[in-house]
Amino acid sequence: MDIRKHLSQVDIFNGLSLQQLDEVARIVSDKEYKKGELVFSDGDEGIGFYIVISGRVKVYKVSPDGKEQIMHIFGPGQPFAEVPVFEGSRYPANAEVIEHSRLFFFPTKDFVKLIHDNPSLAMNMLASLSQRLKQFSHLIESLSLKEVPGRLASYLLYLNDKNGSTDEFALDIAKSQLASFLGTIPETLSRIFTKMTIKGLVRINGPQVFILDRTGLENLAEGESKL
Amino acid sequence: MDIRKHLSQVDIFNGLSLQQLDEVARIVSDKEYKKGELVFSDGDEGIGFYIVISGRVKVYKVSPDGKEQIMHIFGPGQPFAEVPVFEGSRYPANAEVIEHSRLFFFPTKDFVKLIHDNPSLAMNMLASLSQRLKQFSHLIESLSLKEVPGRLASYLLYLNDKNGSTDEFALDIAKSQLASFLGTIPETLSRIFTKMTIKGLVRINGPQVFILDRTGLENLAEGESKL
DNA sequence: CGCTGCGTTGAGCTTCTTCAACGATCGTGG
DNA sequence: CCACGATCGTTGAAGAAGCTCAACGCAGCG
Secondary structure, three states: OHHHHHHOOOHHHOOOOHHHHHHHHHHOEEEEEOOOOEEEOOOOEOOEEEEEEEEEEEEEEEOOOOOEEEEEEEOOOOEEOOHHHHHOOEOOOEEEEEEEEEEEEEEHHHHHHHHHOOHHHHHHHHHHHHHHHHHHHHHHHHHHHOOHHHHHHHHHHHHHHHOOOOOEEEOOOOHHHHHHHOOOOHHHHHHHHHHHHHOOOEEEEOOEEEEOOHHHHHHHHOOOOOO | OHHHHHHOOOHHHOOOOHHHHHHHHHOOEEEEEOOOOEEEOOOOEOOEEEEEEEEEEEEEEEOOOOOEEEEEEEOOOOEEOOHHHHHOOEOOOEEEEEEEEEEEEEEHHHHHHHHHOOHHHHHHHHHHHHHHHHHHHHHHHHHHHOOHHHHHHHHHHHHHHHOOOOOEEEOOOOHHHHHHHOOOOHHHHHHHHHHHHHOOOEEEEOOEEEEOOHHHHHHHHOOOOOO
């Protein structure tokens, strides 16, 4: 059926037989969310995890005074909120859908059984968590060791590499969300974009970004120059 | 033998039979490190992971201009550097022994085999990685959403809870290391300790800490008050 | 047409870092 | 045993980076 087709395109189910995919498909709940809807909140009982089929989901923390730190933005094919599945506790952050999305939900109990008699599924899951850890360690490094211009430069270069060969691309999230992801606020981000433009590093037009001086951005990202 | 005895006290080997522990013991390299020795460096080929048997190891990143961010400090019973095992790449940080230590080393290839036919070992490993992810998400939250006094207050409360029932305990790492863990520098940390003392929240005597006003510290940690 | 959300800009201020100097402690070698 | 240097921690003064608060432009949409 349709569900199995989607599952077969998800990394963590790589290498599973059709029969095994069917077993997985049997435990899935197929869910739709509208833009802005909460999937779960920080502290909720963790009863399972999700995979994004279409759309996008942001996972974030909020400080007492309302500032928001985006930990991760997940797109199609990516699992999220696996932590409580294996660690048996509550969701450690909030998850909100930032565009109309379709998610598959996997209940903890059923999924743990599957993993138990499916070594390659277990290995895939270990690989997925490890990758997540690596991304987190980059984020930590970025937050504590780089200034905001450096973080932004890294992000722009990353987006550019991901988007193929040209030096032009569109931001994949709103600038205010980008600010939150970079651990800063929209005002600061805006000022840095302006400075980068003045220095001739980039040209900005709404969500469109043109990289004019890649080397300059790389120096910024490495902390070898300032704005 | 001796190795098996140590393994039996490590969380990720919980629930393994004596026979299975022997299989694990067979692939272990037993290693000793002197204080200050590097276990591996950022970017090294990841050929296996480690478990601390005795002593302590800090895992950290360094910025281009030399500032250091400690990601984690591992003590007896804790595995570290599992990421490259499952993600097949390089170590994403540096690891240095901060006191004379004994480590068990597990080569990737051998260990992956063990996991493959040992579902409960796989589950334990998944739980361990998940816990690590949760800790990282706390660190990220802390770095981006709290000011330094709040981070320090959290850390002191955490240490105090860990150390039993009294309001007196010793810092488990040097203050300069603590500064690095909190994402700041020794000067700033020192000033904050002074302010906390003036406000009557704590009393500091070298590495000894006396908590005088737990509620005050909690308010700081929650961002509900300032120094 | 006006509302609402997003982005930008300016002024002032807070927090933290930098740089420099100094005190204390500890281990080592004379 | 003392002296010395090294490491660690503390303190002060000055400066940089980023945040807060406030105002405003602009676009999309009911």
